[in-house]
Amino acid sequence: MLKEMGRTSLAVLVILCVLRTVKAFEMEIIPAGRIVAQIGDTLILTCNTTGCASPSFSWRTQMDSPLGGKVSNYRTHSTLTMDPVRVVNSHSYLCTVMCDGRGIKEKTVKVELYSFPSDPVIEISQSLVAGEPATVICKIPDVYPSDHLEVVLKKDEHVLHEKHFFEDDSTNTETKTVTYTFHPTVEDIGKEITCVAKLLIANMGFEPNERTSSQKFNANFGPQNTVITASPGNSLMEGDSLNLTCVTQSNPPAKIVWSKYLAEESIQHLIKNNVLSIPLVHFNDSGRYICEVINLVTNKREKATVDILIQGAPVITKLSIEPSTTVQEGENVTIQCSAESNPPPKIILRRKSDNADMRPYSARSILLPSVMFQNGGDYECLAENKFGKRKSEITLNVTYGPRNTMITIIPTAVLKEGETVTMKCTSSGNPAPVISWKKKKATGESEKISKNATLTIWNLKSEDLGLYECEAHNQFGKEEKAVKLYVQARLEEADQMIPLVIAFSSVAAVAVPAVAILIYVSRQAKINGSYSLVKALRLKV
Numbered sequence: 001m002l003k004e005m006g007r008t009s010l011a012v013l014v015i016l017c018v019l020r021t022v023k024a025f026e027m028e029i030i031p032a033g034r035i036v037a038q039i040g041d042t043l044i045l046t047c048n049t050t051g052c053a054s055p056s057f058s059w060r061t062q063m064d065s066p067l068g069g070k071v072s073n074y075r076t077h078s079t080l081t082m083d084p085v086r087v088v089n090s091h092s093y094l095c096t097v098m099c100d101g102r103g104i105k106e107k108t109v110k111v112e113l114y115s116f117p118s119d120p121v122i123e124i125s126q127s128l129v130a131g132e133p134a135t136v137i138c139k140i141p142d143v144y145p146s147d148h149l150e151v152v153l154k155k156d157e158h159v160l161h162e163k164h165f166f167e168d169d170s171t172n173t174e175t176k177t178v179t180y181t182f183h184p185t186v187e188d189i190g191k192e193i194t195c196v197a198k199l200l201i202a203n204m205g206f207e208p209n210e211r212t213s214s215q216k217f218n219a220n221f222g223p224q225n226t227v228i229t230a231s232p233g234n235s236l237m238e239g240d241s242l243n244l245t246c247v248t249q250s251n252p253p254a255k256i257v258w259s260k261y262l263a264e265e266s267i268q269h270l271i272k273n274n275v276l277s278i279p280l281v282h283f284n285d286s287g288r289y290i291c292e293v294i295n296l297v298t299n300k301r302e303k304a305t306v307d308i309l310i311q312g313a314p315v316i317t318k319l320s321i322e323p324s325t326t327v328q329e330g331e332n333v334t335i336q337c338s339a340e341s342n343p344p345p346k347i348i349l350r351r352k353s354d355n356a357d358m359r360p361y362s363a364r365s366i367l368l369p370s371v372m373f374q375n376g377g378d379y380e381c382l383a384e385n386k387f388g389k390r391k392s393e394i395t396l397n398v399t400y401g402p403r404n405t406m407i408t409i410i411p412t413a414v415l416k417e418g419e420t421v422t423m424k425c426t427s428s429g430n431p432a433p434v435i436s437w438k439k440k441k442a443t444g445e446s447e448k449i450s451k452n453a454t455l456t457i458w459n460l461k462s463e464d465l466g467l468y469e470c471e472a473h474n475q476f477g478k479e480e481k482a483v484k485l486y487v488q489a490r491l492e493e494a495d496q497m498i499p500l501v502i503a504f505s506s507v508a509a510v511a512v513p514a515v516a517i518l519i520y521v522s523r524q525a526k527i528n529g530s531y532s533l534v535k536a537l538r539l540k541v
Contacts, residue, residue: 059080151164
């Protein structure tokens, strides 16, 4: 009994050893079970064998459809390569292996396909304008199967639109589109428009099965809420600095043009920046300023205005003499003064001379018809308001010819031989006259003797007696004055003079009657119309 049991154990050990040295015939498909592949990728199915030295492989689909791939056989395995995977490859694939003397084995694997290759693409209609319809388009490229696709459009976290493609019957990859139209507001600018696409297929664990794209929302609008800020304020003193800032809401930024109302509603265009700066304001900077903002995309525009008031002490803007500050006597002359200030100034235009009429003139101009030399001199313009006063001066120069020419003789007593006499000639005129002296000769001609206003004759002699002329002249005329100079002869010694006196007396005694006779005869001649010395003498006898 024990011997038989030992023999049986030995036989079992021999069989086990044989089984260990000869492998069993087996096969497998790699990857095994259920395969999920994305259309467009490359898929390789491998049919592998063990325990068969020379296996024979064959591939087919469950419905005997075309394989849609390339088969490659090797010694112990075979591959089916699908590059790329297409919709036609969505089958169950069967691999059959025959091994001589060891039988046939088969295994299947199911290939399930999908397509969800990229994130959605968001398109927003160009030139969006706030308040006007805007269209958002979300495109999901190359989706399969689309009947499992869900798309959600959101603005930030707010859901705008949802769409499901459950009833879609597409049998191939397609780009699916979701379109939504809404009216954006200014508040929407900068918010994100998000498209969320989900491809939810039960028991198909591919990643990612959700894709997202976002795009910031930008809408054109405006301009609107345009305001002007004046710094330091709307009312300034003359000489201050002024900054006007124009602010508006606009997308894209608006073009800004400054202008100012002028007389008769005309408009003067200024700079094109949002800040209008005037370093030193003047009274004429007062007025209404306009900021016009223009959005070139929306073609909309808006205006804002601000009134600026400049105050201060007067500024004299004009002080003039027409036709000129230098005029000739007899011309018509107008003197004008202008000043500006806010409040308006009181203006006084007057002559400055102490001897002139100092009363204020009621008008801002003085008319001097046929001006006289007395009107010449300094004129002043005074402008005053509650903030202060200003004064300016101008000189009127009236030209005229010589006049009031006078001669003064020193000494004034009877002149005698040997003395010194000074004759001074004065004359008024503008420009000052040039004075010269002349003396009449015995021939009646005049001889220039001096170019000075003062003529001095030293050691008078009898030949110095005669007619002296003073001439005053300038480019506007001349004037002459004359004086006759008498010189008394010097008396000799007494003893020498007595015979002269006696002789003079004798001559006089004879001459006086003779002169009387001649006078009588002359009168008679005038009466009779003729004259005869003989008859005269006879009558006398």
